[in-house]
């Protein structure tokens with residue numbers, strides 16, 4: 001027989017049957033989902049299909065619950081005990097009964113514990129679906145080439161996460177990822193957005209990916225039940241006339257609840273916003289014309305408005321107040337401080353992190369020692385490697401080039417990003433030319449590879465410049481092809497497919513592996529194309545005000561310090577600045593002579 005309550009509890013000796021009579025009112029009032037109860041009672045033989053039919057004939061939910069209570073009570077103590085157990089185990093479906101369970105100090109009898117409860121309520125099913133989808137989407141790190149996806153788990157390495165207060169003073173370093181969501185470093189209790197910032201390639205997106213992946217495996221220490229991820233730039237892809245409600249935005253760009261005719265999932269989200277976590281990646285990629293102060297208020301979660309307004313109202317806490325938001329952006333991006341609850345600055349790999357990361361790339365001790373010696377010999381290279389993106393490129397190219405040339409060594413002089421991207425291009429082009437057998441053995445040297453791959457490189461460079469000029473970083477297949485590339489070229493590695501949720505329609509679209517690579521190739525195009533005049537090149541410098549200070553991570557390579565600054569020297573068109581800097585690295589002498597305001601570069 002099931003017993004409910006413990007010795008000291010007021011209900012200690014009360015049977016389950018009696019408990020249902022005593023608390024009938026609260027149960028009728030609080031039990032909203034009858035399907036989960038009926039499913040479990042039927043599966044375990046306490047009721048039959050005919051019983052279910054009768055219950056379904058009741059006009060209202062409350063009447064259905066009354067009928068179920070009568071039915072299980074007529075079946076005896078065991079059925080009543082199991083009924084209560086279902087309410088207890090299907091946690092989210094009967095969340096309103098938690099205080100009741102505390103009141104009765106619920107302790108299931110042993111026999112009841114052994115009967116399984118399948119959670120068929122839409123909320124639990126939706127949470128499970130979210131976890132599965134997020135787990136699947138975040139399993140791999142976008143890689144070097146499309147054939148070579150790497151498991152996130154195999155390559156992810158911690159980076160330095162520094163907390164800052166609102167005045168930009170350091171509050172120390174976070175020790176683990178759970179602490180991002182914790183109380184440490186919170187300087188504005190009214191705000192709800194955790195702001196993560198850092199230089200290009202420092203690992204902001206990968207950090208979010210790791211958080212999402214941990215959550216999908218229930219390994220993130222949080223009460224969060226719903227995790228919705230967005231990339232900010234998808235909000236710029238909507239037309240001015242597009243409208244969407246918060247509800248549709250969440251479900252359409254993550255996943256839909258199945259079998260939820262009464263909108264239980266969304267109602268739950270509205271009732272318990274503190275169980276929702278959003279991540280918005282790349283605020284710097286957002287193109288918008290209005291400022292946050294004048295954002296029209298959208299208070300209704302079902303009201304349709306422009307998607308950008310939904311985003312802004314979420315970030316401000318005007319919509320779904322109480323939910324947690326993590327927003328990432330590159331260093332220097334202007335965000336209103338009143339919406340920031342705490343600020344974490346990513347500082348890249350420490351020397352110890354770099355060692356761990358190296359060990360993941362080079363598991364063989366011998367190989368690792370060779371790379372280590374080369375890194376130790378070149379402080380510039382080491383400095384560059386503190387940015388995960390660049391260390392990834394350097395290690396990958398090193399591995400590849402070492403397999404091609406005997407005793408390949410990384411350049412030991414002051415290595416620049418230009419060197420790094422040239423190495424990467426060499427690897428990508430080498431792969432294609434090798435595949436086509438275009439290179440004779442004697443030609444498989446750097447010059448030979450570039451010569452054989454020039455047509456393809458020129459095409460990618462043209463595409464990069466085309467995108468930069470039109471301010472778009474996502475390409476359709478037609479745009480890719482119009483620059484002289486074919487489908488096979490897509491496999492080389494310069495481009496990667498964009499995830500399906502980027503609001504760009506149904507067909508596959510592409511982006512460059514990284515914005516800095518696109519900027520490099522655009523600079524390459526300007527230099528390669530004999531039809532582009534010096535004036536054409538200078539146009540790029542006019543696109544943005546160059547500020548004397550800069551936050552670029554690679555500036556040590558350009559002879560500048562890389563300490564963070566208060567101001568954003570690049571405003572919103574950082575990609576142009578990257579292109580300019582690549583151009584400067586090659587043409588600084590000529591260009592400075594022709595353009596007086598660039599003398600500040602000296």
Ligand SMILES: Nc1ncnc2c1ncn2[C@@H]1O[C@H](COP(=O)(O)OP(=O)(O)OP(=O)(O)O)[C@@H](O)[C@H]1O
Nearest residue numbers: 155156157199200201202203204205206388389392
């Ligand atoms: N913690 C990490 N562990 C291992 N690799 C990492 C890590 N962080 C970043 N990387 C590598 O660096 C690359 C760039 O990282 P990511 O895209 O997260 O940078 P980001 O800061 O978001 O850059 P951006 O501001 O340009 O969007 C990743 O594709 C990955 O290869």
